[in-house]
Amino acid sequence: LRRILLSSLPGAAITNIQIDGVLHEFSTIPGVREDVTQIILNIKGLALKLYAEEEKTLEIDITGPATVTAGDIIVDSDVEILNKDLVICSVAEGATFHARLTVKPGRGYVQADENKKEDMPIGVLPVDSIYTPVRRVNYQVENTRVGRRDDFDKLTMEIWTDGSIIPQEALSLAAKIMTEHLDIFVNLTDEAKNAEIMVEKEETQKEKMLEMTIEELD
Secondary structure: OHHHHHHOOEEEEEEEEEEOOOOOOOOOOOOEOOOHHHHHHHHOOOOEEEOOOOOEEEEEEEEOOEEEEHHHOEOOOOEEEOOOOOEEEEEOOOOEEEEEEEEEEEEOEEOHHHHOOOOOOOOEEEOOEEOOOEEEEEEEEEEEEEOOEEEEEEEEEEEEEOOOOOHHHHHHHHHHHHHHHHHHHHOOOHHHHHOOOOHHHHHHHHHHHHHOOHHHHO
C-alpha cells in the first residue's frame, strides 16, 4: 500500500517551462533575484488540481517590484492552484517576468528527459514532473486485543498529501489499485473466483458471543 501511495496515484504536474529571454536553465534574468535553476525548483513545488484530461498552459506576467507567488499564475476553470503562497521569484522595479507553464495529468515521477519532445522549440525547458499527490507515508503494525483475544494486529498509517487529495481518499484509491491487480490472480480459476470466504462472518459471531453478559448467554 505504501509503495502504491507514493508511486501510482494520479495527479497533475508541470512538464515544461518557457521564460521570456531564457534559452537554457543556467541563464539569469535581468532584474530577477533568483537564477533560472532556482525558479524551476520553486515551480516544481507547485501543488495543483487539473480538472481536464488534456494538458493546459498557465501563464505568469508580472512587472516589478514584486514577489511572484503561485497565486499570480493565470489559470482557467480547469486548473486550481492549492499553495498560492508559494514564492517563485522576486522581481526588481522596472523589470518584468513572463513565463508559460505546461501542466498535464499523469502518475508517479517522470524525469525531464522523458518530457522532452523532438519538436520542442528553443527556450522551452523540460522539467522533472512529480505527479503523485502523496508526499510521505509512515506505517506501524502492533499487537492489539479484541475481546479476549490478543492475537490481532493493529495497522496505523500516517499519510501526508499536497492538498489535492485527502489522506482517506488516497488510501482508498491505493487499496482499489491493489485489489484490481490481485483480481488477475483470483480469476485464474473458477473455484477461487466463486469461493465464499466465511472467516469474517464466523469471527464476527464469536466476538458477539464474547461480548454478551452471563444473563444473555443463559
